[in-house]
Amino acid sequence: MTQLRTSPLARLAFWAQRHRWTALLLWVLVVGAITVGAQGAGSDYRNDFSLPGTDSQAATDLLEKHGSAQAGDSVSVVFEGDDLPGERAAVERTLDRVRGLPSVTGVRSPYGDRSAVSPDGDIAYATVTLDGKAESVPKEDVRRIIDTAREADGNGLRVEVGGEAVRGAEEGGGGAAEGAGMLAALVILVLLFGSLVAAALPLVTALFAVGGAVGLIALASHVFTVADFTPPLMMLVGLGVGVDYALLVFYRYRHELLRGAGTSAATRTALDAAGRTVFFAGCTVIIALMGLVALGLGALQGVAVAVALTVLVTMVASLVLLPALLAVAGHRIERHVRARAERALAKGRAEGRRWRALAEAVQRRPLPALAAAVVALLALSAPALDMRLGFADAGNDPRGSTSREAYDLLAEGFGPGFNGPLVVVSRGGAEAAGELRAALARTDGIAAASPVLPSEDGAVSTVLAFPETAPQDEATADLVHRLRDDVLPPVTARTGEKALVGGSTAAALDFADSVSDRMPLFVALVVGLSALLLLVVFRSVLIPLKAALLNLLSISAALGAVTLVFQEGWFGAEPGPVEAFIPVMIFAIVFGLSMDYEVFLVSRIHEEWERTRDHRLAVREGLAATGKVITAAAAIMIVVFAAFVLSPDRMLQQFGLGLAVAILLDAVVIRCLIVPAVMRLLGARAWWLPAGLARRLPEVALERREERERA
Helix, strand or coil: EECCCHHHHHHHHHHHHCHHHHHHHHHHHHHHHHHHHHHHHHCCCCCCCCCCCCCCCCCEEEEEECCCCCHEEEEEEEEEEECCCCHHHHHHHHHHHHHHHCCCCECCCCCHHHHHCCCCCEEEEEEEECCCCCCHHHHHHHHHHHHHHHCCCCCEEEEEEECCHHHHCCCCCCCCCHHHHHHHHHHHHHHHHHCHHHHHHHHHHHHHHHHHHHHHHHHHHCCCCCCHHHHHHHHHHHHHHHHHHHHHHHHHHHHHHHHHCHHHHHHHHHHHHHHHHHHHHHHHHHHHHHHHHHHHCCCHHHHHHHHHHHHHHHHHHHHHHHHHHHHHHHHHHHHHHHHHHHHHHHHHCCCCCCHHHHHHHHCCHHHHHHHHHHHHHHHHHHHHHCEEEEECCCCCCCCCCCCHHHHHHHHHHHCCHCCEEEEEEEEEEEHHHHHHHHHHCCCCHHHHHCCEECCCCCCEEEEEECCCCCCCCCHHHHHHHHHHHHHHHHHHHHCCCCEEEEEEHHHHHHHHHHHHHHHHHHHHHHHHHHHHHHHHCCCCCHHHHHHHHHHHHHHHHHHHHHHHHHHHHHHHHHHHHHHHHHHHHHHHHHHHHHHHHHHHHHHHHHHHHHHHHCCCHHHHHHHHHHHHHHHHHHHHHHHHHHHHHHHCCHHHHHHHHHHHHHHHHHHHHHHHHHHHHHHHHHHHHHHCCCHHHHHHHCCCCCCCCEEEEEE
């Protein structure tokens, strides 16, 4: 007597099929409960840009400890008019109302500070001091400040409000990006399957998964520090990955139907084969995201955990929810799939014919195809070598926003460096502080230095140094390094009191430097763990090495595209630095997603290799079997990610473009050209594994193996 040994994923599919309505009801109840709970509890998203061990963080801690006014952020209320002295009464009334608003600890009028009026007298600003850093002040309080200040606008007086807190209050989320991406994904799925019901299943699976993940993270934000820009990132990744994973399983299900299997058997086989691919690919994405935790950057750790949880939920939905949906709609889908296949056969259209022809063409001339593709990717990667990391400021905001208008007015009236003063902090008395101010005032690159500003207890002194260049200018970054390395150490030696360079401009530079310094460790960790996973899965030394190198190539090309568009200003984008955390986030997510396609394609090639031992045939049949679904899955992720370029948020624009370009290159250039060429050149050596290592590695198979044993 014999029995079929099935995998855990196949048994999971069998349970979901047998208890389809129970599985669906459980998903609806769980997602509903999470959503209701999240709406009732609300969210507590908060940013943590602290960087222990850096000068900017030490300066902030020192100011907070000694009660300095510079410890909290401020808002600038900027006035422009031909007769500012004549508008004094209206301005003062407005500022009095601002003083009484929540989160405001003080207001300094431009009429009591001559330095707050531009040399030509037509631009002035009032400083509104907040009771905390910009990320911790409630956005509704900042919006009340904006609305109250702008009540004075009109009748020849122009009023704009600027500052990081204002930018945060003005920022929108993804806007209509999610809806546009899902609509485009639905169109692609309908074209792929020719059925609205079949097309809807991957989308429904992804929506349920993302809905549950968003609620979970909202609840988790009360316990962990989760940045306020996390939800749109979760939806961006969750929708793309969710549809992608569900599509891979569904496409294998369709393939099994065409081979003559019934709906129940087709589902179990799809989970047993493509389900394993989804499982290992999802684990790779999670490993890559968890690598961000090793960076030790507070702002990224919560984001990484949130996105990893989103990927985990979408993976589980593809392995549990999708089989239940297939059991409900399976017979209707089966009839449509078989009818469409019969029509295609009657017209002489064989499945995978064009992909098989492409593989044959590449195999005939593998070296030219490989060289052309690699040169193109290297050329696109070149701009990434000059990438400048930082954070967008109000100078990158859309024209017409009050933060951008205030930024431009201050730059016009007081100089470009006025929007990003360096906050130089030191201990000691008036004499030491005076010497510090004098050293700053005579430093090249500093336009002006403020009078010494003592803390409430007199233990700490602050001098605001205004650079001659804009906050995002490379010369400003050089100035910060020069102050720390050359200008301030002699002052410290003379006075015996160390001076620290802080403020938002210096903090952004410290964050970017921290990311750059820790990036090699992060890359080594992610690449090493992912390569180890592929080594176990494919029992090959060269396959993981090839995958790692090609993934690095596609990611660097994507970062090159981001650099050209957002740093160099191509296609009308506002030039500026690339957001400091964009490279590591793109690397983590794209590396995992690229492994998704790598595993899906190479596992089918390995399947054919095990069956025929004909390497050229295995490559052709593997690409023929997976080329269509990989292209469709990539097209869906591309349109979902590219839709976020329409977002008003610059960070989401960069993230969406980087992911879309990386997936496009991975699916078209790497999977269709480079992988067939490399596999052809490697031949049977692609599956080489030293005998000693083979004995020590555990047996993990991605392909469906129907092993029978005697009971």
